[in-house]
Amino acid sequence: MDFSVIDEQIRTLESRLETTGEVGVDEKLYVGVDLGTAYIVIVVLNSRKEPVACAMEFAQVIKDGLVVDYMGASRVVRKLVAELEERLGRSLTHAAIAVPPGTGKKDCTTHQYIVEGAGLEVTAILDEPTAANAVLGVDNGVIVDIGGGTTGLSIFEDGKVTYVADEATGGTHLSLVIAGNRSISFEEAEVLKKQKELQNEILPVVRPVIQKMASIVNRHIENRDISAIYLVGGTCCLKDMEKVIEKDTGKPVYKPANPFLVTPLGIALNC
Numbered sequence: 001m002d003f004s005v006i007d008e009q010i011r012t013l014e015s016r017l018e019t020t021g022e023v024g025v026d027e028k029l030y031v032g033v034d035l036g037t038a039y040i041v042i043v044v045l046n047s048r049k050e051p052v053a054c055a056m057e058f059a060q061v062i063k064d065g066l067v068v069d070y071m072g073a074s075r076v077v078r079k080l081v082a083e084l085e086e087r088l089g090r091s092l093t094h095a096a097i098a099v100p101p102g103t104g105k106k107d108c109t110t111h112q113y114i115v116e117g118a119g120l121e122v123t124a125i126l127d128e129p130t131a132a133n134a135v136l137g138v139d140n141g142v143i144v145d146i147g148g149g150t151t152g153l154s155i156f157e158d159g160k161v162t163y164v165a166d167e168a169t170g171g172t173h174l175s176l177v178i179a180g181n182r183s184i185s186f187e188e189a190e191v192l193k194k195q196k197e198l199q200n201e202i203l204p205v206v207r208p209v210i211q212k213m214a215s216i217v218n219r220h221i222e223n224r225d226i227s228a229i230y231l232v233g234g235t236c237c238l239k240d241m242e243k244v245i246e247k248d249t250g251k252p253v254y255k256p257a258n259p260f261l262v263t264p265l266g267i268a269l270n271c
């Protein structure tokens with residue numbers, strides 16, 4: 001696995017939040033829509049599967065993979081699609097989506113309707129770890145996805161998911177601890193947590209929560225032959241959190257350039 005190639009691809013995608021690549025009038029585009037607990041992210045790739053545009057919005061419309069605000073989710077997806085179409089000068093026609101492992105058929109259909117409501121035909125419904133692994137290419141190891149609400153694990157053996165688990169404890173819990181520690185609101189803590197220059201001070205405050213995440217990983221991988229841990233999900237953006245996970249699990253940890261964008265990129269790759 002060449003991590004530098006993966007990191008370069010993710011950095012290009014990150015830059016596509018601000019800039020837009022050129023696309024031909026008839027060029028095939030690959031689109032991925034990630035409906036998460038904290039963010040909705042849409043990624044567009046060109047015919048060579050290079051990132052050309054990316055848009056995202058904070059939206060609490062999904063909980064534990066289930067749509068809790070259908071109208072809100074539809075509104076955000078429509079808005080992001082319109083923004084991307086305007087930026088690219090092209091209409092978007094197809095998209096892949098992803099859901100947490102174990103999501104029932106009915107709930108998958110709800111996700112699908114939200115995206116179809118924005119005019120995109122859904123060509124694939126993936127599970128999130130499989131989407132992340134389209135980028136990472138893990139044969140044997142565990143992908144740990146730490147999002148807003150949960151720490152999810154997917155163990156891969158010979159490139160296939162053989163075990164999944166998902167437990168409460170995610171970025172929301174970090175923000176609650178920061179809010180208590182600084183006597184500020186949850187919303188202020190969310191903003192503060194993402195400020196790179198403050199993350200050295202924040203890490204000691206939230207270390208016990210990250211240790212709890214590491215203990216979740218340990219419990220699920222014990223008695224299994226796991227050679228490495230691969231971190232994805234927004235919470236893994238926190239500077240040096242991977243060091244805490246590495247120390248507490250005793251396993252080598254790989255954290256991509258921007259763990260937040262791995263799953264959205266993987267969804268688009270599967271369109």
Ligand code: ATP
Pocket residue numbers: 035036037038039064065145146147148149150170171172190193194232233234235236237238239260
């Ligand atoms: P879940 O996986 O629980 O369904 P989700 O898919 O919405 O949620 P992500 O979008 O991967 O989760 O991550 C959202 C979390 O990541 C939020 O708690 C957010 O505060 C946190 N987060 C995003 N960016 C950063 C950052 N730069 N530093 C620290 N935390 C961040």
